[in-house]
Every structure is written in structure tokens, then in C-alpha cells.
Amino acid sequence: MRYFIELSYDGTDFHGWQTQPNGITVQECLDKALTTCFRQNITSLGCGRTDAGVHATQFYAHFDVVDLPETTVVNAVTSINALLPYSIAIKQILTVNNEAHARFDxxxxxxQYHLHFEKDPFKINRSWMFKGELxxxxMNEAAQLLLNFTDFSxxxxxxxxxxxxxxxITKANFEKIEGGLIFTIKADRFLRNMVRAIVGTLILVGxxxxxxxxxxxxxxSKNRSNAGQSVPACGLYLVAIEYPFIQALKN
Incomplete structure (x- = not known):
């Protein structure tokens, strides 16, 4: 049977989501915990990739389990969390159709991208400190231009x-918060490094x-060299993934 697992993580100490040979990743930790918990080799597939240092307040992955009761799997959240570092937290496990796909569905x-303007020890690795006026x-007027295009090469x-x-892109705006800004962007899909490059370009406007x-x-122009530099990974958060069938399950 196939399951969706919802999780969140602080990406500071990870080389991104996807398993790779040269550094510890979120997927690697999750797969080890799932394999240990269910006593069978399990490989998850994530809803996308996050780069090194990028965080996720909501992330989904799917995995398959053989010959175990459904209740055993969906009720294993506490057991899996006990096997994971504190920087990764499982929220829930949902039973889905065997054809459901965390990435393609x-x-x-x-x-969201977080930035702050003054030194703050509690925002280290969680937000980018920007020095200057914006x-x-x-920036918000420029951000609205994004909604008029589809090719973001x-x-x-x-x-x-x-x-x-x-x-x-269906949403793109900066919101002022105490001591900083939060940029929120929503789309059907994103390219690698896209959000950080967009923020870097809008910062030039600001x-x-x-x-x-x-x-x-x-x-x-469709030319990467014409856009702004990518802002640091520490301020970037994947905050929402939408699936029609998961919304139906929750309702």
C-alpha cells in the first residue's frame, strides 16, 4: 500500500532533501527511520527538492509498505519521530491510492523568504540579515509583474x-513584519534556485x-546572467504543498 507522509524540517544541517553520497540529507534520515520502524527496506519520494540549508514547514513524500496493517502504518508517527533527529518532525501519515505521486500530483x-534588518542571534540560519534600506x-509592484509571465528561464x-x-505564478508579495520582511510566492511548480533568484532580483529594485x-x-531575456544574485538559502522555507485528494481526505 502507498502512503503520504507529511513532515517539516530545519534544513540548516542537511545537504538538502534528496539522498546524495557526499552529505547527510533529510530523505536519507527519513528512509532510515521508516526502514527501521517497519522492518523492510523503504525508499521515499519527495514532493520536490530543497537545497542545502533550505527549510520546510510543510513537505510531503510518498512511500510503499508491504504486508502490514494500514492502522500500524498510519499510527506510527510517534515511533518514527523517536527515530529522527529533532530537526525533522513527522506530522501525519495518510493512506492514498497506489498511483498517487508526491511530486507529480x-x-x-x-x-516564503524571510529577511531581517538588525543582528538577531535567534534568527541565525533561519533568516537573512539584510543591511540597508529597501x-x-x-518591490511589491515589481513582484506583480511575475504574474504576467510563464517562462522563468x-x-x-x-x-x-x-x-x-x-x-x-499566482501570488508574489512582500509583507512587512517586526524587524524584517517576508516574501510569499505561490505557483504550480518552481525551477531550481528560482525563488532565491527572484528575491535577489526584487532586492535590486528595492x-x-x-x-x-x-x-x-x-x-x-530568458538569461540567468541578467537577473540578480541568489539570496542565501537560510531564509527560504517551503510552506505549502497542495493536493486535491489530500484536501478531500482532511474534509
Whole structure:
């Protein structure tokens, strides 16, 4: 039977989500815990990839279990959490159709980027400290331009294995919070490094280094070298993944 597992993690000490030979990853830790708990070799498949240092307040993965009662699996949250480091937390396990896919069945994803303006020891590795003044209104006006485009090659890391760089962004805005800003962006899919590159480009608008209209020109160029630098990974959070069938299960 196939199951979806919902989890969250602090990505500071991990080399991203996906298992790799040169560093510890979230997937590696999860698969070891699942294998130990259910006493069979289990490999999970995540809803996407997060890079080293990136966090997730909501992340889904699917995995298959053979010859175990459904209740045993869905009620194993506490046992699995006991096998995981404190930086990874399991929220729930859901029974799904055997064809359900954590990556391909997601209809929308949302990220947030956190930045703050003054030194704060409690935000180390959780937010990016930006030194300087930013024009919030101009950044939000520039962010709205993103909704008018679909090809975001200019914000994508080169040499990726994607078949298309098209994405449909439905939300993009900065919100002022005490001592900082939070940027929220929602789309049907994201390219590698896309959010961090978008934030880096909008920061240029906020600093006055480029004009709002230049953001559209950068997107139309489809050239990564024309966009801003990627902001640090520490401020990036995957915050929501949407699946129609999971919403139906919760209702």
C-alpha cells in the first residue's frame, strides 16, 4: 500500500532533501527511520527538492509498505519521530491510492523568504540579515509583474533536467513584519534556485539599482546572467504543498 507522509524540517544541517553520497540529507534520515520502524527496506519520494540549508514547514513524500496493517502504518508517527533527529518532525501519515505521486500530483506549492534588518542571534540560519534600506512598495509592484509571465528561464539554475521552464505564478508579495520582511510566492511548480533568484532580483529594485520595468525585461531575456544574485538559502522555507485528494481526505 502507498502512503503520504507529511513532515517539516530545519534544513540548516542537511545537504538538502534528496539522498546524495557526499552529505547527510533529510530523505536519507527519513528512509532510515521508516526502514527501521517497519522492518523492510523503504525508499521515499519527495514532493520536490530543497537545497542545502533550505527549510520546510510543510513537505510531503510518498512511500510503499508491504504486508502490514494500514492502522500500524498510519499510527506510527510517534515511533518514527523517536527515530529522527529533532530537526525533522513527522506530522501525519495518510493512506492514498497506489498511483498517487508526491511530486507529480501536487497542484500548487508555496514558498516564503524571510529577511531581517538588525543582528538577531535567534534568527541565525533561519533568516537573512539584510543591511540597508529597501523600498517595499516598489518591490511589491515589481513582484506583480511575475504574474504576467510563464517562462522563468532567467531565474533558473543552468544545466537542470527539466523539460520546460514554464511556471504559473499566482501570488508574489512582500509583507512587512517586526524587524524584517517576508516574501510569499505561490505557483504550480518552481525551477531550481528560482525563488532565491527572484528575491535577489526584487532586492535590486528595492535598493534602487534597477527600475521596476527592468524586471519584465530580465524575464523576457530568458538569461540567468541578467537577473540578480541568489539570496542565501537560510531564509527560504517551503510552506505549502497542495493536493486535491489530500484536501478531500482532511474534509
Amino acid at each position: 501536487a497542484t500548487a506549492r508555496a514558498y 523600498n517595499l512598495d516598489k 532567467c531565474f533558473s539554475k543552468s544545466k537542470t533536467q527539466t523539460f520546460t521552464n514554464n511556471c504559473k 535598493k534602487g539599482d534597477i527600475e521596476i520595468a527592468e524586471v519584465a525585461q530580465i524575464i523576457e
